[in-house]
Amino acid sequence: MESKEELFLKYKFARSMLETEIKILIEEFVFMHGYNPVEHVKSRIKSEASIMKKLQKKGYEYTTLNIDQHIHDIVGIRIVVSFLSDVYDIASVIKKSKSLIVIDQEDYIKDPKESGYISYHLNVLVPIYLENRIEYMEAEVQIRTIAMDFWASLDHKIQYKFPNQIPQEIKDQLYENSLIIKELDNQMMHLNEAVNKYDKH
Ligand code: 0O2
Numbered sequence: 452m453e454s455k456e457e458l459f460l461k462y463k464f465a466r467s468m469l470e471t472e473i474k475i476l477i478e479e480f481v482f483m484h485g486y487n488p489v490e491h492v493k494s495r496i497k498s499e500a501s502i503m504k505k506l507q508k509k510g511y512e513y514t515t516l517n518i519d520q521h522i523h524d525i526v527g528i529r530i531v532v533s534f535l536s537d538v539y540d541i542a543s544v545i546k547k548s549k550s551l552i553v554i555d556q557e558d559y560i561k562d563p564k565e566s567g568y569i570s571y572h573l574n575v576l577v578p579i580y581l582e583n584r585i586e587y588m589e590a591e592v593q594i595r596t597i598a599m600d601f602w603a604s605l606d607h608k609i610q611y612k613f614p615n616q617i618p619q620e621i622k623d624q625l626y627e628n629s630l631i632i633k634e635l636d637n638q639m640m641h642l643n644e645a646v647n648k649y650d651k652h
Contacts, residue, residue, distance in 0.1 A: 454512050462496055465588035466526045468495050471593075472551055472577070473528055476544050489538035490597055495529040523574055524526040524591035531600045535560070535640040538571050538594045545573055545592060548642075552576040552587065560599075564623070567629025568603060570595040597638070598632045 465573045473492060481487045497505075502522055511517040518525070532538055538560065546553050555574035571594040576587040582624050595603065606625055609617055617625075 452515050452519075455518070458515055458519060459496070461579055461581075461586060462525050464495055464581075465577040466496055468579055469526060469528055469551070469575075469577045469590050469592075473530065473545070474583075476548060477541070480541070482543055488534065488540060490530045490531045490533055492530050494526070496551075497522070497527065498527045511609065517582045523589050524587065525641035526577070526588065527592065527593065529593045529600075530596070531597055533597065535636045536642050538596060541594050542571055542573060545575070545594075545608060550560050550578060554589075563629060563633075566606065567626040568606065569599045569629060569633060570603065596636050602629055604611055605615060640649055 467641060470492075477487070477489050477492070487489055503526065505522055506513055506627060509521055511521050530541055541555070553573050553575050555572075557570065557572040559568055559570045573592040573594070575590050575592055577590050578585050578587055600623075605628075609621060609625065613621070623648055
């Protein structure tokens with residue numbers, strides 16, 4: 452097995468490739484449809500502390516092999532879109548990509564997590580072109596609306612503030628708010644559709 456440095460260098464290449472491919476797919480979508488559904492895109496490489504924590508939670512030691520085999524989101528990219536239907540439009544564009552290979556998908560919009568977390572995840576393989584070979588690195592693509600992102604960022608802050616146990620009343624309120632977010636996303640999507648029809652008259 453290669454060194455950690457070599458593995459992380461390859462993840463760095465994968466992040467660049469993924470960012471570029473996503474940027475191209477979005478630009479092509481804008482060109483074809485005449486509108487931009489994307490509010491913003493952010494990519495990151497998972498920190499070593501966060502990798503260690505995740506491996507520990509899964510019951511594995513912090514080794515290069517375990518990182519490679521058990522952590523699927525070292526490279527992550529988040530695409531934040533305006534409306535609910537945009538999530539599925541962008542997911543479909545990524546699934547059709549000739550460069551990225553989708554290996555798994557989780558629709559946490561249809562089946563939210565117990566916490567109330569709503570988002571759409573795609574696990575992909577990203578090709579990286581090395582001196583004498585092509586390798587495929589795993590990455591996670593998260594697609595969500597601004598409203599879902601708003602919820603997730605507060606949830607993240609809460610998880611950080613209460614690393615051991617989130618108070619039950621906070622958990623309950625967060626869950627309640629996720630239902631409001633889901634309803635709001637539906638209403639905003641329908642309102643936007645109505646506005647678009649109005650434009651055509
Ligand atoms: P961070 O800080 O984003 O790096 P797997 O990754 O497949 O081995 P997992 O963790 O069950 O296993 O995959 P999942 O749940 O499909 O995706 C994990 C990522 O989704 C998390 O990464 C978060 O970014 C996000 N996520 C999942 N559940 C929640 C949640 O309840 N609240 C928030 N705010 N985000 C969530 P990390 O590594 O946990 O964190």
